[in-house]
Amino acid sequence: MTEIGIGILGGGYMGKAHSVAMAAVGAVFNTKPRPRLEMICATSDESAERYRAAYGFSRATSDWKELVNDPKVDAVVIASPQSTHRIVAEAAFALGKPVFCEKPMGASLEDSAAMVAAAEASGIVNMVGFNYIRTPASQYARQLLAEGAIGDITWFRGEHTEDFYANPEIPATWRATGRANGTMGDLAPHMINAALALMGPIKTVMAEVETVHAQRTGGAVTNDDQAQMMCRFENGAMGHLYISRVATGRKMGYAYEITGTKGAIRFDQEDQNALWLYKAEGPEAQRGFTKILTGPAHPDYLPFCQGAGHGTGYQDQIIIEAKDFLTAIAEGKSMWPTFKDGHEVNRIISAAFASHESRAWQDISDF
Amino acid sequence: MTEIGIGILGGGYMGKAHSVAMAAVGAVFNTKPRPRLEMICATSDESAERYRAAYGFSRATSDWKELVNDPKVDAVVIASPQSTHRIVAEAAFALGKPVFCEKPMGASLEDSAAMVAAAEASGIVNMVGFNYIRTPASQYARQLLAEGAIGDITWFRGEHTEDFYANPEIPATWRATGRANGTMGDLAPHMINAALALMGPIKTVMAEVETVHAQRTGGAVTNDDQAQMMCRFENGAMGHLYISRVATGRKMGYAYEITGTKGAIRFDQEDQNALWLYKAEGPEAQRGFTKILTGPAHPDYLPFCQGAGHGTGYQDQIIIEAKDFLTAIAEGKSMWPTFKDGHEVNRIISAAFASHESRAWQDISDF
Amino acid sequence: MTEIGIGILGGGYMGKAHSVAMAAVGAVFNTKPRPRLEMICATSDESAERYRAAYGFSRATSDWKELVNDPKVDAVVIASPQSTHRIVAEAAFALGKPVFCEKPMGASLEDSAAMVAAAEASGIVNMVGFNYIRTPASQYARQLLAEGAIGDITWFRGEHTEDFYANPEIPATWRATGRANGTMGDLAPHMINAALALMGPIKTVMAEVETVHAQRTGGAVTNDDQAQMMCRFENGAMGHLYISRVATGRKMGYAYEITGTKGAIRFDQEDQNALWLYKAEGPEAQRGFTKILTGPAHPDYLPFCQGAGHGTGYQDQIIIEAKDFLTAIAEGKSMWPTFKDGHEVNRIISAAFASHESRAWQDISDF
Amino acid sequence: MTEIGIGILGGGYMGKAHSVAMAAVGAVFNTKPRPRLEMICATSDESAERYRAAYGFSRATSDWKELVNDPKVDAVVIASPQSTHRIVAEAAFALGKPVFCEKPMGASLEDSAAMVAAAEASGIVNMVGFNYIRTPASQYARQLLAEGAIGDITWFRGEHTEDFYANPEIPATWRATGRANGTMGDLAPHMINAALALMGPIKTVMAEVETVHAQRTGGAVTNDDQAQMMCRFENGAMGHLYISRVATGRKMGYAYEITGTKGAIRFDQEDQNALWLYKAEGPEAQRGFTKILTGPAHPDYLPFCQGAGHGTGYQDQIIIEAKDFLTAIAEGKSMWPTFKDGHEVNRIISAAFASHESRAWQDISDF
């Protein structure tokens, strides 16, 4: 059993989630290589030390270069803001260190292109953090689609909706500025990635992007609150995506509906342990959507619990990511979703912005 | 208590529904004028007579003119194909007889414009058959929105999805040809009308219309199987509509979600006795969507049952329409939704087709 | 097409429902004999006349004997309080007139026994009003069970819960006194009948009956607010029933769950158009409860609507009853549920009260 | 930050769950004392070593005494069969070592009484493993009830239903024999504990216990497959509990409904991130059950995720237990639920068996 020294950038929302995941993943998945919480980095020495103590790392730093260069740090997890993703990833690859990077990949299409280039040039293992697609339910949905269980796909509808900015009285923070921090930068990547994972490539998009509340206490809002896009997939299916941070009442509205000629699938992350499947077979009088509770029969569930319906949660998605990242490192071969997949998402976002600006359909191949 | 002789055109799906409604409405709503099932018309003498006997009319005919001209027919219900709507309505208005016409209004924008003109010129009572919006739940949703219960509206999503043509093996019938018989002609009117009723006027649309299964046993399919459109409402809200007759698994997918700054509303006709309401008030820990079961506290429910949650059904929507039609006749004043409302719906459909063809946004004011 | 003159006792909650049903049933079901709203009876001349006008009867009376004896009244519907059921039914049978009687049958076990005796002695058509079991969903559940679709039955749980008396501030009315007006008298019959219809006979019961709010404005409450009973069915299955009029939040909680060795069924009247079916077959990963929306494939649905998922409501249950009552009359042969079935329900209620009083299991055969 | 050496007995279902919990809890909750995975024990040296390596313990043994006596083992987690609970707990208390013991407490009422006595005599920290009550949703339900949010409680219904033994073809294993391994021994403790936690003490019970499938491949079944009991709580409320391992279709049917004079609560573990709350206040037209998604506003949620609706899972319940156990150790004071609470559960189980045998109500005070 080899040990892998882990260095994590960021100790906030996702920095913590990845720390917990690295602490737990070995026991959950009996991973070959075992992570060792080596070093954590945050903006100040004080906060870095606080995170170190809280999450159980050996050392702390406020200088990401120190972390990346440290000889005991064998692999890097980037859980800091999008502006940091590229420079850190490039430095890590240069040293031959595998990188896990939170979504979205970098702060721009340029960033993600450069990150893919660096990853591919180096040949080092890389992975991007699309965690919601990791639930046993969504993994199983992918499997069903790959097997053709619902026939030829004719329609996809996806949304990623939350309401943390629904109330216009909520003050403007860093979230209110910067394209990469709007809904298209922050939330859309998850659902676009889901669309690609479930449906395959998108060909064209027609989008609308909007700032609903242009003024908040604390300043103007210069990025988007909600966006929608019609799209056409390469498999021929029509599609629609909706993204919002002002969707009053929605807490984790990562949801999709997929229609095929022989069935349909529905999923809503707010009940992440259920997948709804309709199959156009058997007696008409007994047809309907079946509410499947995830269990040992579904991907990556059993290591968490032997009983169906007992349920996995948000943190478990991150543990599954950690397992795949460690496995990729052990096998020396990147696993889905790689930086390339993160970049594909960014291409669609760029096309969507272009569509919004031109008020016209855009081909993804132009981005 | 006055009696009103009712003549109904068509004895099929909707002809029957209106016949039953006219038989029941007096007892349910204690309507001032009482309908008398005077005459029914269908394409052949034989079928007309069959319907007469089945539904309890006094007389039958296969000639619509006979029905319209009959002195004992005081009001006309048009439940025959779209191609017949205009000519019958014009004839009835010419004789000063009130007309209830099934959706969609006529077979084209030209038809509905002419029908509105005839109605307005004559000043005779007219109504169009958008029944789904008549449920106590959707009526209450309209009321909530009118009162501003969920604040300023920022997003509307509506769909009308069924799956009667999902299986490509289902043979082509008359449904497979004629713009007015595709999803945009047949199903979209209900949801567009809902959007207008709930949200107010639409300003612009950007649409895609598609024939999914171009070939069926029995011939080519020349009209649309599914369609979607992004739209912008005059109140500023962003919106999206999706219409499909190939939505495998969906039986009565007339569903909408409306987001406001202070709350949200969700509804799905497949559980027509429930309205889901979220209000951004009270302790955070107790917020969520409330599943309201319709009952005597909601519009037009009590006459059907004194107990909440006991439920109304499809046929009851038609009875509610009949009540409003009779009331309008008694008061000599058209009630919502009038031919004008039916025509508004057709304008949006025309704009959507134009948008699809031009692959560009279209202003409704151009139609 | 023969006409049957209908006389209805009572113009309240159920008197109205049956009046509407008789007005509509012919058109809905194309019944052979057609009902004619001949006479309605209520306690005062004034109210009887009011009901007559509202529901469309020819004549009104405040004397039930006049109604029963009237030569143009061919069949009698008893929708007046339990205390009136027996005497009216006996009189009607004596005249050879078919009787439909609302649940519960009479005000006591003695009453219902006498009613069965009178019905059987006369050989006249009789039926009792258990409407909830008439939904297409519950009829289909019965069919599934009869076919053994879920294997051998091991468990039944049923409830009939409402909340009209949940608030202790609601004043005492006639509902607050008289065994036949408590939950066991008023609500339990529906669910006991459902249990028998779905599961077959009950062998033994062990019950608890309780007055939750013994005092209300307006006086003492002397009958029961809630009750529960464990039971054992003759098919060997264990069971439980719960009845309440103080079930805060429940509006029409007529709900059951049935478990078999090969599947399970769940139903809740608050969403009366859905039946949930689990079948222990097919790949484990695709198992779950299927939400079946009622449609033309289910009993008695098609006459109301050609589209699945469009839904039936409370009033439609009464129309279905009317259809069966008319059919029974036409065929001169009683149809389920007869007075005998109403009496079976009363036997179980009596056994339950005895069990409550003795705090011991009671065999139904002793009642 | 102090370290606590943890010794775990058992490496199966729950042994693993507690190992993962101990690996993760520090990072999740920033616990003062930090657990160190010191030693794991299983029946054979080989399996113990396997678990050690998999979960990340320092040492392994097949002799529980070695584990309990080991000076580096500061606290003991018992996740081995019920027959081992008592002897191990007594040994640990004798050495002054805190004990966490899985449910049910011991193999009999005698066992649990002795365990409580040993715990209280020693004064050492003790806790019993009722994990399902640890979800943020159920913790919040307890809080709501404690605050009187739904008024005086009138009714409680709870069930713990699974279907792992529903198919009679499933062979008999150790589960099929021994009272402590039947549904009353194995599953009932969770729901009885929930009933006590939510409602307070139970006064009397009337129960039925049953072996549905007396024969399985591999031998006779000598313990119970399902059981039900009516009960009366000391707060005056009526109640019912149902327990089954043959509940076809139910995967994690730990569910309860609680009715009060001012509201109601519903919960089903199969959607463990939702709590349904009805409050009899505000406009009638807006009342209904609110589906509350758990989030940072609810107990023990925030450390897992900053976003509401993102969800916790089964494993997280065990992490919450570990946090409380460590906190209790740090504070030198047992926290709920203690051995005493585990014993209270056993008293009710004993009363239920006695009731079943005597076919009579039993007072809990007699046990």
Ligand SMILES: NC(=O)C1=CN([C@@H]2O[C@H](COP(=O)(O)OP(=O)(O)OC[C@H]3O[C@@H](n4cnc5c(N)ncnc54)[C@H](O)[C@@H]3O)[C@@H](O)[C@H]2O)C=CC1
């Ligand atoms: N997969 C998911 O569900 C989510 C992903 N994210 C992504 O995770 C990343 C981090 O976001 P959050 O954790 O929400 O942010 P956060 O604001 O909670 O934490 C950011 C952390 O990064 C550190 N940091 C900032 N600049 C740094 C620098 N130059 N060098 C080293 N550390 C630095 C901060 O000290 C802080 O600890 C972002 O890329 C975001 O898009 C965020 C939330 C959810």
Ligand SMILES: NC(=O)C1=CN([C@@H]2O[C@H](COP(=O)(O)OP(=O)(O)OC[C@H]3O[C@@H](n4cnc5c(N)ncnc54)[C@H](O)[C@@H]3O)[C@@H](O)[C@H]2O)C=CC1
């Ligand atoms: N509101 C709703 O939910 C629905 C509305 N509709 C609308 O109702 C209308 C009728 O549709 P369905 O009832 O489904 O059709 P259908 O095919 O079931 O029945 C059509 C009836 O019209 C009669 N008819 C046809 N041509 C006629 C003519 N020239 N003169 C007199 N009678 C004629 C036929 O004999 C037949 O009885 C259409 O406008 C349709 O769009 C249809 C279904 C549902």
Ligand SMILES: NC(=O)C1=CN([C@@H]2O[C@H](COP(=O)(O)OP(=O)(O)OC[C@H]3O[C@@H](n4cnc5c(N)ncnc54)[C@H](O)[C@@H]3O)[C@@H](O)[C@H]2O)C=CC1
């Ligand atoms: N199947 C179901 O879902 C329901 C059944 N019921 C049953 O229907 C029956 C009537 O109950 P409701 O309609 O709720 O009562 P209600 O109080 O609404 O109406 C009772 C009617 O009976 C009339 N009436 C009373 N005494 C009479 C007499 N001696 N002669 C003639 N008319 C008399 C009254 O004038 C009144 O019109 C009862 O047996 C009740 O248990 C009631 C409600 C629901």
Ligand SMILES: NC(=O)C1=CN([C@@H]2O[C@H](COP(=O)(O)OP(=O)(O)OC[C@H]3O[C@@H](n4cnc5c(N)ncnc54)[C@H](O)[C@@H]3O)[C@@H](O)[C@H]2O)C=CC1
């Ligand atoms: N809280 C919950 O949700 C659950 C609780 N449990 C409880 O957890 C306990 C363990 O059950 P499972 O993990 O399902 O059993 P299991 O059969 O999966 O594992 C039992 C473990 O105990 C070990 N063991 C057996 N006898 C031993 C001995 N004398 N000394 C040392 N180790 C010994 C075995 O080697 C094995 O590793 C039981 O008390 C059970 O009731 C079980 C499942 C779920």
